Amino acid sequence: MSDSTHDSDPHVTFDRNRAARIGIEEAVLCGHKSDTQVAAILRDAIHDGRRLLLTRLDAAQHAALPDDLRDQLDYCTLSRTAILGALPTPATTPRIALVSAGTSDAGPMAEAQRVLAFAGFDATAISDVGVAGLWRLLAREEQLREMDIVIVFAGMDAALPSVLAGLVPGVVIGVPTSVGYGVATGGRVALDAMLASCAAGVTVVNIDNGYGAATAAVRLANMMRRAKAAP
Structure with a gap:
């Protein structure tokens, strides 16, 4: 889509049914992705109302994101992960x-x-x-x-x-x-x-x-x- 609120990257194909198929949601490996690609992936998820886990997102990549995207992320510098959306109530089993x-x-x-x-x-x-x-x-x-x-x-x-x-x-x-x-x-x-x-x-x-x-x-x-x- 070409509108500014949903700039999807044509080289990114989400596995939207992964959680239903294997019980694990798709995560985005941000290493070696451009800042533009990471931003497009986030906008796609926001447009669809999906949660998203980003891994290996270094501090420079996080800082380069547009303010409106960065403000919606829970970012952890130590783990280099970012989470878009709310976390579920944690299960205590299995231990x-x-x-x-x-x-x-x-x-x-x-x-x-x-x-x-x-x-x-x-x-x-x-x-x-x-x-x-x-x-x-x-x-x-x-x-x-x-x-x-x-x-x-x-x-x-x-x-x-x-x-x-x-x-x-x-x-x-x-x-x-x-x-x-x-x-x-x-x-x-x-x-x-x-x-x-x-x-x-x-x-x-x-x-x-x-x-x-x-x-x-x-x-x-x-x-x-x-x-x-x-x-």
């Missing part, structure tokens, strides 16, 4: 925990928390319990054993998901982060360590992929709801 080895893992962890909130799920955040100070994790063991899904964020040698998976009965999803130096730079060591985990049943997503971990948790949560509702 989901977000666990980080250190405060340096806060970015991907915040991304996951925002994605879960957009999908309507509450999550308990437990930070700075890396295995270098094992007592910090063991002090939270009882709480973590009560969780249905535990998403674990760790860089460096990324031992935390393996240790946690040996302590708790819930689903463990590992998120390798790009935190580290030397051979750990960029998160590849963390990724390989999680993939090579000796703990049974650890699921692993890509480096810094808080979005992927959160949507995996949403799929699990949706299946738990279906199983509970089945006759």
